[in-house]
Every structure is written in C-alpha cells, then in structure tokens.
Amino acid sequence: MLTVDSFPATRIPEAAEALRPQIKAFLADRLAGMPASRRARTWSGFDADFSRALAERGWVGLTMPKHYGGAGLDAFARFVLVEELLAAGAPIAAHWIGDRQSAPLLLHYGTEAQRQAFLPRICRAEIFFCIGMSEPNAGSDLASVRTRAVREADGWRLNGQKIWTTYAHKSHYMIGLVRTSGTPEDRQKGLSQFLIDLSLPGVTVRPIRLGTGDTDFNEVFFDNVLLPDDALVGQEGNGWAQVNAELAFERSGPERIYSSLVLLDLWAATLRASPSRADEERLGKLLARLAPLRAMSVSMTGLLAQGQSPLTEAALFKDMGTELEQAIPGEIADAVATRLDTACDPELMRTLAYLMQLNHVFSLRGGTREILRGMIARGLGLR
Amino acid sequence: MNDDNSVLTDSFRRLVADIATPERTRTFEAAPALEPVWSALAASGFLDALVPEDCGGAGLSLASVFPLVMILGEHAVSVPYAETMVARALLAANGQQAPDDAAIILAPPSPILPNGAAATHALVNDGERIALVRLVGVGEDPFRAGGATGIQIGDRLCDLPADGFDLGLAAAGLAAAQMAGAMSRLLSMSLRYANERQQFGRPLGKFQAIQQQLSVMAEQVISVQVAARTAMSGHGFNVAGVAAAKARANEATHLVNGIAHAVHGAIGATEEFDLQLYSRRLKQWQLAFGSESFWAGQLGRLRILAGSATSADFIRDHLCDGAA
Ligand SMILES: Cc1cc2nc3c(=O)[nH]c(=O)nc-3n(C[C@H](O)[C@H](O)[C@H](O)COP(=O)(O)OP(=O)(O)OC[C@H]3O[C@@H](n4cnc5c(N)ncnc54)[C@H](O)[C@@H]3O)c2cc1C
Numbered sequence: 001m002l003t004v005d006s007f008p009a010t011r012i013p014e015a016a017e018a019l020r021p022q023i024k025a026f027l028a029d030r031l032a033g034m035p036a037s038r039r040a041r042t043w044s045g046f047d048a049d050f051s052r053a054l055a056e057r058g059w060v061g062l063t064m065p066k067h068y069g070g071a072g073l074d075a076f077a078r079f080v081l082v083e084e085l086l087a088a089g090a091p092i093a094a095h096w097i098g099d100r101q102s103a104p105l106l107l108h109y110g111t112e113a114q115r116q117a118f119l120p121r122i123c124r125a126e127i128f129f130c131i132g133m134s135e136p137n138a139g140s141d142l143a144s145v146r147t148r149a150v151r152e153a154d155g156w157r158l159n160g161q162k163i164w165t166t167y168a169h170k171s172h173y174m175i176g177l178v179r180t181s182g183t184p185e186d187r188q189k190g191l192s193q194f195l196i197d198l199s200l201p202g203v204t205v206r207p208i209r210l211g212t213g214d215t216d217f218n219e220v221f222f223d224n225v226l227l228p229d230d231a232l233v234g235q236e237g238n239g240w241a242q243v244n245a246e247l248a249f250e251r252s253g254p255e256r257i258y259s260s261l262v263l264l265d266l267w268a269a270t271l272r273a274s275p276s277r278a279d280e281e282r283l284g285k286l287l288a289r290l291a292p293l294r295a296m297s298v299s300m301t302g303l304l305a306q307g308q309s310p311l312t313e314a315a316l317f318k319d320m321g322t323e324l325e326q327a328i329p330g331e332i333a334d335a336v337a338t339r340l341d342t343a344c345d346p347e348l349m350r351t352l353a354y355l356m357q358l359n360h361v362f363s364l365r366g367g368t369r370e371i372l373r374g375m376i377a378r379g380l381g382l383r
Numbered sequence: 384m385n386d387d388n389s390v391l392t393d394s395f396r397r398l399v400a401d402i403a404t405p406e407r408t409r410t411f412e413a414a415p416a417l418e419p420v421w422s423a424l425a426a427s428g429f430l431d432a433l434v435p436e437d438c439g440g441a442g443l444s445l446a447s448v449f450p451l452v453m454i455l456g457e458h459a460v461s462v463p464y465a466e467t468m469v470a471r472a473l474l475a476a477n478g479q480q481a482p483d484d485a486a487i488i489l490a491p492p493s494p495i496l497p498n499g500a501a502a503t504h505a506l507v508n509d510g511e512r513i514a515l516v517r518l519v520g521v522g523e524d525p526f527r528a529g530g531a532t533g534i535q536i537g538d539r540l541c542d543l544p545a546d547g548f549d550l551g552l553a554a555a556g557l558a559a560a561q562m563a564g565a566m567s568r569l570l571s572m573s574l575r576y577a578n579e580r581q582q583f584g585r586p587l588g589k590f591q592a593i594q595q596q597l598s599v600m601a602e603q604v605i606s607v608q609v610a611a612r613t614a615m616s617g618h619g620f621n622v623a624g625v626a627a628a629k630a631r632a633n634e635a636t637h638l639v640n641g642i643a644h645a646v647h648g649a650i651g652a653t654e655e656f657d658l659q660l661y662s663r664r665l666k667q668w669q670l671a672f673g674s675e676s677f678w679a680g681q682l683g684r685l686r687i688l689a690g691s692a693t694s695a696d697f698i699r700d701h702l703c704d705g706a707a
Contacts, residue, residue, distance in 0.1 A: 001574075002601060003567070004608035009446070009616065009704050087695040258695065265693050268686060275687050283686055284679030285634065287694060288627040291702040292609035294695070298703075320602045370595065377594035380574055380601055 002379040006313050007299040016076035023081055026057065027088040037350035039089025040262040043255050044216055044358075046170055047091035051125040060095045061103050061123030068107070069120030075305040079254065079298060086258040087265075093167055098122040098129035100253065101246045102175050105193075109234030109242055114195070118173075132162040132176030132196065132220065133243065140371045143187040143240065147178040147222060149194060156180075156194065156232070158202075158225040166365075168205045168218040174198055175246075177239050191239035194231045201225070212357045244311055250366050251314035252300040256321035257293045259362055260328035263351050267332045270345060279335055286331060289324050293317065312379035315372040322362040322369075329355040392450040396457075398427055403458040405657045411461055412527045415500035417486055421462050425484075430464070433472035440475060449560055449615040453608070456564025459660045461529030463488040463498040465557045470506050474515065477543040481515065490534055491551035495670045497558065499531030500524045507536065508550055514542040526667040552620040555672040556611075559628035562636065562668045563611040565661045566604045569643040572658055573597060576647055593646060600642040603635040616704040623701035626682040633675035636665045 030053065031039065038045065054060050062078045064070020071077070085092050103122045106114055121127045138145045147160025160178065168174060174196040182190035198205060202225035207215045234242050264286065271279050296317045303310045332352055336344050344352075363369045377383055402423040411420070424430075432448050434440020452465045463486050470487040474480060481487060481504070488496055490505040499505075499521055506513055516539050522532035577588035577597060587593045607628070614620065614628035640662045644651045651658040673681075691697035 002605070004563075004605050004612065007605065007609060009612060011704055083695055087693040254695075261694060268694065271687050272690070275684065277680060280683030280687065281676050281679045282683065284626065284681065284683030285630060285675065287682055287686055287698070287702070288610065288630040288634070288679060289606070290694065291613065291627045291698050292606045292631065294698050295609050295613055295703060296605075316598075316602055316605065319598070320606060370591075373595045373598035374591070376598035376601060377588075380597060382574065382577060382588040382594050382597060 001381060002312055002316065002376065006310070007296045008302065009295075010299040010302040012076050012080060012298060013074075016074065016080050019073075019077055019080050020084060023059070023084040024088075027084060027090055031088055031090060034089070035350070036089065036262055036266045036347050037354055038091075040260075040351045040354055041091060041093075042086050042089050042259065042262065043092050043096050044214075045089075045091030046093040046167060048094045048125070048128070048170075050091050051095040051128075054092075055095070055123060055125035060099055060125045061119065062099075064103055064107060064119050064123055068115055069123035070103075075301045076298075079301045083254050083258070086254055087261055089262040094128050094170065095122070095125045097131055097166070097171075098127065101131070101249045102129040102173075104249055105175060105233065105242065105246055106195075108245065109193075109238075111230065113230060114233070118195070127172040128167070128170060130165050130168045130171040130174045132165055132168075132174040132178075134164045135161060136163050138184075140368055142177070142243070143191070144184045145177055145179060145191065146184055147176065149178050149180050149192065149227065151180070152226075154226070155229050156227040158194070158196070158222045158227055160222050162220040162222075164208075164217045165205075165220050166217045168198065168220050169207050169215070172198060174220065175233065177243050180236055180239075188240040190237060191243075192236050193233040193239045193242050194227055195233055196222075196225070196227065196231065200227070210358075210361075212354065245309055247367070248300075248304065248309040248311045248314050251318040251372075252297060252304065252310060254294065254297050256318045256366070257290060257297065257324060259322075259325040260355050260359065263332060263355050264328050266348055266351055267335070270348060278338070282331055282335055286324070286328060289320075293321050293324065297321075312375055315367070315375040316379070318366060319363070319369055319372040319376070325362045326359045329359050388447055388450070391447070392454070395427070395429065395451050396454050399424070399454050399458045399460065403460045405459075405660060408459050408461065408660050411501075411529060415461070415524065415529050417462055417501045417503070420460065421464075421486055421501075424460070424462070424464050430468055431471055431475075433468050434475040435472070438475040440472065445615040445617065445619070446612075449612055452557060452560040452615070453564035453567070453611070456561030456664075457568045459528075459565065459568075459664055461498055461501070461664075462486055463502050465561065466498060466554070469553055469557065470504075470515070473506070473513075473548055474541070474543070479515070479541045479543060482540070487515070488534075489550050489554040489557070491554050491672065493554070493670075493672045495525070495530045495532055495667060496521075496534065497528070497530045497561075497664070497667050497671050499534060500529045502531075502534075504540070505534055505536070506550060508545070509542060511545055512542045513545045513548065513550060515540045526663050528664045528667045530667050530671070547619065549620065551672060552622060552625045555629040555678065556614045556620040556625040558668050558672050559607070559611040559614055559625070559632040562632040562665055563604070563608045565665050565668070566607055566632075566635065566639050568661045569639060569658065569665075570597075570600055570604045572661075573600065573643045573646045580648075587646065596642050596646065600639055603638050607632045607635045607639075613702065613704055621701070623682060623685055626678040626685070627702055629673055630675045630678040630682065633669050633678075636669050640665055
C-alpha cells in the first residue's frame with residue numbers, strides 16, 4: 001500500500017551535488033538580463049540555441065551512456081541539473097521531452113540501431129521530440145486512441161490525428177501511441193509506440209493558440225503516412241506498458257512543483273524591504289508544502305535510478321505538486337492586492353499575470369487530477 | 384530506512400499495540416494515570432534510545448526514533464514517552480540523570496500540553512537555562528485526551544544550559560511526528576471502513592467521490608509524514624524543519640480529520656468507535672506548541688532573512704533530510 005515508506009528518505013549523493021555550482025555559474029551568465037516574466041516560462045520556454053549550449057556542456061541526455069553521446073551520469077545528477085534549470089527559469093522546452101522521456105524510452109525499448117541513430121542526436125540537441133498520446137476523443141481515456149498504423153509490405157501506414165501535442169510545430173519527431181490491432185473497445189490491448197518523423201509526407205501540424213496568446217501546442221494529422229519498418233518502438237502491442245513506464249518519468253520530476261517558482265522567488269525578494277506578518281505566513285505555508293514534495297521527488301529519483309517504476313507514487317506527487325504550483329499565483333495575487341497603497345513592481349505584475357492565466361493547465365498536462373486520484377485510490381486498495 | 388531499523392520499528396509497533404490498547408486509552412481518559420501503560424512501555428528499554436552509548440543508552444539518532452514516535456501517535460499513547468526519551472537524552476548529554484520513574488513532558492509556553500495530564504516531571508524554560516522540575520499538579524484536560532492546560536511546578540531537580548536546545552522546537556517537532564502517526568491511523572481506519580461498509584449495494588470505496596476524497600487524505604498524510612521525518616533527520620531539531628512539519632501537520636489536520644469523519648458517517652463520532660480517539664488527539668495537538676500560522680510565519684521570515692537566491696536553494700540548505 002501507498003505509505004510514507006513508498007518514499008524512502010533519500011539524499012542526493014555528493015557526486016551529483018558536485019555538478020550544481022557549474023550549472024549555477026553557467027545559468028547566471030547565460031540568463032543574465034532575462035526578465036522574470038520570460039523566465040517564468042521555464043519548461044514551456046522554447047529556445048533551441050539555449051538547448052544546444054547546454055548540450056555542448058554535456059547537459060542534454062545526462063543519463064544516457066557515454067557511447068550513445070550521453071554523460072553517463074545517474075538520475076540524481078539529472079535531478080540536480082533540472083532543479084537548477086527550473087529554479088532559474090531556463091528556457092528548456094526544446095530538448096525537454098527528448099531528454100526526459102524519449103531518450104530513456106529508446107534506451108530501454110529501442111533497437112540497437114534506433115539507439116545509435118537517435119540518442120547521440122538527442123544528446124547534441126539536434127533533434128527535438130514531442131509526445132503523441134492525446135487525441136480529440138482520447139484525453140483522459142487514453143486507451144481509446146483511434147489513430148491507427150497498419151502493417152504493409154514496406155512498413156506501416158499511419159492514419160489519424162493527435163491533439164494538444166506540445167511543440168510539435170518545432171519538433172522533429174513524435175513518439176506516438178497508436179492502435180496496431182483490434183478496435184478502441186479492446187482498450188489497452190493492441191496499442192504500439194512509433195517514432196514518427198514529422199517531416200514525412202502526409203503529416204500536417206497545425207498550431208493551436210492558448211488563451212495567454214502563446215502557441216505551445218498543436219493538432220497533428222496523419223494522412224496515409226508511410227512509416228518505415230524500424231519506426232516501431234519496442235514490441236508491437238506493448239505500447240500501453242511502455243507509455244506507463246514513460247509516465248513515471250513524466251510525473252515524478254521537480255517540474256511538477258517548480259512551475260511557479262520564479263514568481264514565488266520574485267515575490268519573496270520584494271518582501272525583504274517591508275515584510276508583513278501576513279506575507280511571512282503566506283510564504284511559510286507555501287514552503288512548508290513545497291519542502292516535503294521536493295523530498296518525495298528526490299526519493300522517486302532514487303527509485304527510478306534503481307530501475308523501479310513508481311507510477312502510483314508519481315501520481316500522488318504530481319497531484320499534490322501541481323495543486324501547489326496552481327495555488328502560488330493566487331496566493332501572490334491575494335498578497336499583492338492586499339497592499340492597495342503600494343505600487344506593484346511591473347515585472348512582478350507581468351510574471352504574475354502570465355502565471356495566473358496559465359496555471360489552470362498545470363493539473364491537466366500529464367494527466368488530470370481526477371485520473372491521478374483514481375490511480376492513487378487503486379494504490380490504496382480501493383478499486 | 385535500513386533493515387535493522389525496520390526490525391526495530393516492527394517490534395516496537397507490536398509492543399505498543401499490545402500495551403496501549405483502545406480499551407486502556409478509554410480507561411485512561413476517564414482518569415488519567417501513568418499505569419499500567421507507562422511501566423510496560425518503560426520496560427521495553429526504548430526510553431534511553433536517544434541517550435549516548437557512553438552514558439549507557441542506545442545512542443540512536445533522531446532519524447531512527449522518528450518511526451517510533453509516529454507509532455506512539457498511531458496508538459494514541461497519552462503518556463509522555465517520546466518527550467521523556469528526548470528529555471533523558473538531553474539530561475544525559477549534560478551529565479545529569481532523570482529519576483528512573485520520571486514521566487517528563489517538555490513544557491515550553493503553550494495553551495495546552497498534550498500528554499501532560501499524567502506526567503510527573505517537566506522540562507521548563509528558566510531564563511537562559513532549562514530546568515527539570517517535579518510536578519505537583521496539572522491544569523484541565525479539556526479534550527479528555529490526557530492533555531493539560533498548564534502545570535504546577537514543585538521541586539527543581541536540576542538545570543542545564545539551554546544553548547543549542549530549544550524546548551519549543553523539540554516539543555513541536557515531536558508533536559508533528561505524533562500527529563503524523565495519528566493521521567496514518569485515521570487513514571488506515573478510513574480505508575478499511577470504505578472497503579467494508581456497503582451502501583447502495585456496494586462498498587463505499589467503489590464510489591468515485593469517496594475514492595477521490597481518500598486519495599486527497601492519503602496525499603495529506605504522506606506529506607505530513609515526510610515533513611515530520613525531515614524535521615527529525617538532523618542532529619537536533621532546527622527551526623525550518625520543525626516549522627514546516629508543524630505547520631503542515633496542523634494545516635493537514637483540517638482535511639484529514641474532516642475526510643476521516645465524513646467517510647465514517649455517524650458511527651465515527653461515537654464513543655464506542657475508535658476513530659475519535661485519534662481525531663480528538665489531533666485536534667488537541669493543533670493547539671499545542673504553535674499553530675500553522677505561527678510556524679509558517681517563522682518559516683517565511685527565515686526564508687526572507689536567509690536571502691537565498693531561490694526557494695529551491697532555501698529548501699536544500701534548511702529543509703531537506705539532514706539539513707541542520
Ligand atoms: C498545456 C498542455 C499541454 C499538453 N501537452 C500534451 C502533449 O504534449 N501530448 C499529449 O499527448 N497531450 C498533451 N496534453 C493533453 C493532456 O494530456 C490532456 O489534456 C489530459 O489528458 C486530459 O484530457 P482532455 O483534455 O481531453 O480532458 P478530458 O479527458 O475530456 O477531461 C475533462 C475533465 O473530465 C475529467 N474526467 C475525465 N474522465 C473522468 C473519469 N473517468 N472520472 C472522473 N473525471 C473524469 C477530467 O479529470 C477533467 O477534469 C496537454 C495538455 C495541456 C493542457
């Protein structure tokens with residue numbers, strides 16, 4: 001059953017911590033002058049040059065083995081790296097998906113040829129990935145995907161549509177979950193994952209604008225796209241299990257608690273001049289929620305490093321973490337608008353306005369609150 | 384936790400379950416008295432768990448006794464066992480010894496002192512020093528849970544310098560750990576009840592609304608447990624760790640108690656049913672040694688004064704396992 005022992009007390013090893021000063025120094029230099037309202041985009045901020053600069057230092061694909069172009073470091077080293085990138089508000093969206101889940105997926109389930117073809121390029125930040133899970137009629141009910149790949153003499157014929165695909169319009173490849181046998185009624189059975197080259201004929205990517213005015217995600221259409229034989233990732237029919245392995249990576253990291261951190265710290269800095277008791281309490285309550293969540297993320301990093309797949313733990317962590325990330329802009333709005341006679345710092349206002357308009361997506365992307373709570377309930381023996 | 388530790392924890396859990404039965408808790412509530420629970424617990428030998436080995440104790444770390452303190456909360460133990468463990472270690476480290484049969488509470492200023500009703504001794508602040516005093520009387524027990532609204536102090540047995548030891552911090556840290564234990568008991572009772580109780584022809588736990596509530600409860604409980612564990616992961620109790628743990632425990636109590644009682648319906652409120660033994664104690668703990676606003680204020684101030692560049696830095700320096 002899910003208990004505190006599901007999250008063993010875990011410390012980040014010294015070797016991983018040793019990376020931190022170099023990363024801080026790099027970020028201090030590279031992000032100097034970048035306004036907080038842009039830094040607040042963190043893992044939604046796309047900057048291919050920034051990703052390549054990280055890659056030059058070996059900081060993309062950190063956990064990939066050296067012979068595939070990675071740094072051969074462990075999951076803790078990646079935690080340290082990612083924590084620093086997020087806390088500083090570095091624009092890491094370009095390489096984010098490939099680094100977090102596509103590369104580990106290919107390392108684990110890919111063929112040797114796929115690993116050699118893709119991992120070094122991911123590590124050099126030459127190719128970027130997106131996640132093709134959701135469809136117009138398959139959101140929470142992911143197992144009902146309808147996009148279908150049919151085997152042909154020279155490969156697979158792909159038809160269907162994905163939606164909400166983050167940065168598909170700037171990515172080179174999608175890892176798509178599609179049906180290869182049976183019907184949507186067969187649910188988890190008959191699903192497979194494919195490496196889809198988005199430049200192939202028949203692929204159309206149509207950007208969707210968010211209410212914030214940003215264009216982060218897309219519709220992706222597949223019209224008789226011919227995928228080569230070796231586009232299949234892992235075993236045919238094993239897609240559901242593979243997707244779940246990915247989701248443990250997708251839901252356990254510090255990005256599920258730090259999406260509003262730049263704002264929190266910008267606000268905290270303004271308090272130094274004239275803290276009120278109410279502000280101190282507000283800040284303290286948020287930190288008291290944040291600290292155990294960070295400990296849980298470190299703990300799951302240890303579990304992932306041991307080869308475990310803490311999927312239910314990650315659901316619990318992500319649900320709580322995104323609730324906190326969502327609460328932060330509202331709390332700060334409450335604080336700022338309590339001081340009616342003090343002008344709000346313009347950059348604080350821009351950052352606050354950005355996150356107040358975006359925070360409702362934090363609990364949607366990566367699986368919704370209700371779905372995660374259903375997984376937790378199962379972990380508690382209730383279903 | 385390593386294997387030695389989990390063996391220790393399991394045997395302590397069995398021991399406490401045998402000694403501090405719900406029946407005994409009810410008898411205790413009617414007329415708080417140390418016995419028979421105290422002698423049985425004392426005989427286990429854990430009272431000197433934190434006393435350094437060269438002073439004849441087991442020399443365990445706070446981190447190793449954290450699960451034991453949680454277990455006390457899990458079983459609504461209402462005698463000051465955890466508090467006496469910490470007091471004995473502090474006294475021993477200062478070359479002093481507590482009387483063998485002393486049941487010692489930590490008594491910093493607080494509107495209520497849980498586990499105080501049957502205590503025989505207390506550690507109190509006395510200017511720059513901490514004094515061990517005999518108790519000649521205690522205040523009221525408004526929760527009927529073995530607490531005391533105050534103490535009457537008799538002889539002063541000894542004193543020691545307060546440097547490096549803050550009674551208020553230690554008391555709040557131990558409170559958070561016992562609260563974490565009481566909450567995990569509420570959770571396990573609620574899960575069991577949801578699987579057993581049937582309405583509309585199926586167990587409550589099959590209804591999505593109930594599942595979602597219990598998931599939230601589990602989240603809250605685990606978050607408190609992790610925060611309390613961090614507060615007890617260093618050499619001593621530090622402000623940030625304790626502040627986060629007690630603020631979190633107090634805040635979570637609202638939801639955790641609320642959901643536990645909601646899921647149980649009317650039966651949960653009855654004297655006959657065990658649930659209230661734990662939920663009433665949680666409410667009592669909320670009033671003890673600093674509220675969520677009190678500790679959150681301390682934590683926020685610390686963050687502002689520390690001047691850390693980011694909150695991630697602050698947490699790493701002050702609020703993660705072993706930071707102290
Ligand atoms: C910013 C952002 C980025 C995203 N990026 C990607 C991406 O890159 N790739 C990708 O594949 N997807 C992506 N998504 C899609 C995301 O995974 C889905 O939005 C999510 O899984 C929910 O699906 P839906 O939007 O269709 O909502 P629905 O599934 O229609 O859900 C609507 C509401 O109903 C609730 N609900 C649904 N089923 C149940 C049930 N059984 N019981 C109780 N309540 C239920 C949900 O919890 C939710 O509250 C992204 C989404 C966002 C917001």
